[in-house]
Amino acid sequence: MDKKIALVTGASRGIGEAIALELSRNNIFVVGTATSDIGVKKIQEMLQVDTKGVGAGLILNANNNESIETLIKNIEETYGDIDILVNNAGITKDTLLMKMKEEDWNEVIDTNLKSVFKLSQSVIRKMLKKKYGRIINISSVVGHSGNAGQTNYTASKAGISGFTKSLAQEVGSRGITVNCVAPGFIDTDMTNSLSEDHKTQLLSKIPLGRLGKPHDIAQAVAFLVSDKAGYITGETLHINGGMLMI
Numbered sequence: 001m002d003k004k005i006a007l008v009t010g011a012s013r014g015i016g017e018a019i020a021l022e023l024s025r026n027n028i029f030v031v032g033t034a035t036s037d038i039g040v041k042k043i044q045e046m047l048q049v050d051t052k053g054v055g056a057g058l059i060l061n062a063n064n065n066e067s068i069e070t071l072i073k074n075i076e077e078t079y080g081d082i083d084i085l086v087n088n089a090g091i092t093k094d095t096l097l098m099k100m101k102e103e104d105w106n107e108v109i110d111t112n113l114k115s116v117f118k119l120s121q122s123v124i125r126k127m128l129k130k131k132y133g134r135i136i137n138i139s140s141v142v143g144h145s146g147n148a149g150q151t152n153y154t155a156s157k158a159g160i161s162g163f164t165k166s167l168a169q170e171v172g173s174r175g176i177t178v179n180c181v182a183p184g185f186i187d188t189d190m191t192n193s194l195s196e197d198h199k200t201q202l203l204s205k206i207p208l209g210r211l212g213k214p215h216d217i218a219q220a221v222a223f224l225v226s227d228k229a230g231y232i233t234g235e236t237l238h239i240n241g242g243m244l245m246i
């Protein structure tokens with residue numbers, strides 16, 4: 001294939017959907033993942049209709065090693081080696097620490113953090129060989145600020161930040177960059193469940209006065225995977241409307 005190949009996890013909705021579309025518009029062949037056949041069909045249709053057939057949808061359960069191995073094998077055999085990995089899939093299971101069940105801790109850490117380790121490890125050998133690669137990990141503003149009720153989620157996102165810096169140091173000499181994009185509060189299914197009161201409270205802390213759109217995040221990812229960002233690695237690009245200035 002003459003195009004670069006990108007794997008975007010969790011591309012059926014929200015931020016991942018916007019990233020998949022943006023990358024495919026930028027002449028990249030995108031494989032997007034979902035956890036269900038309905039989600040896969042949605043991705044297939046989105047990429048076919050909007051960008052005239054420059055991508056594919058496949059199943060991934062990010063907290064299952066076998067699912068990750070099957071996905072990577074399938075992509076490599078069908079399309080070729082992955083040049084760009086966007087670790088976007090993520091979940092929340094919010095509650096105060098006192099009430100948090102160990103299974104909810106494990107599920108969030110496995111889905112959000114362990115998957116970043118497994119997926120990165122699955123693609124890195126081929127990238128090292130090619131002396132080219134881009135890995136973008138979607139972290140979160142709350143991985144930097146903390147957030148009551150999200151000890152599991154914030155631990156997973158802060159973990160991604162440390163992982164990114166370490167891997168960037170390991171593979172930089174081989175033309176591979178590894179960066180984070182840390183969204184603030186973005187208008188997706190993940191934030192739809194917030195009460196109106198909570199949203200009003202949040203908006204009062206955002207200098208730009210609005211929640212972010214998935215497109216705001218997709219633009220940053222498109223930049224970081226482009227040649228324009230070839231000298232940026234181990235960084236976090238914060239996109240939060242000014243909510244947290246680091």
Ligand code: NAP
Binds near residue numbers: 061111140
């Ligand atoms: P979303 O709308 O809830 O979408 C989540 C995506 O992840 C879906 O495509 C979903 O697939 C996929 N997914 C869920 N569980 C999975 C699993 N076990 N294995 C593989 N894929 C799975 O979320 P979003 O708001 O777009 O968030 C995307 C990323 O941005 C996440 O990492 C999130 O933590 C981060 N983020 C979001 C915000 C925000 O305000 N929205 C802020 C900071 C960071 P299905 O459709 O098949 O379920």
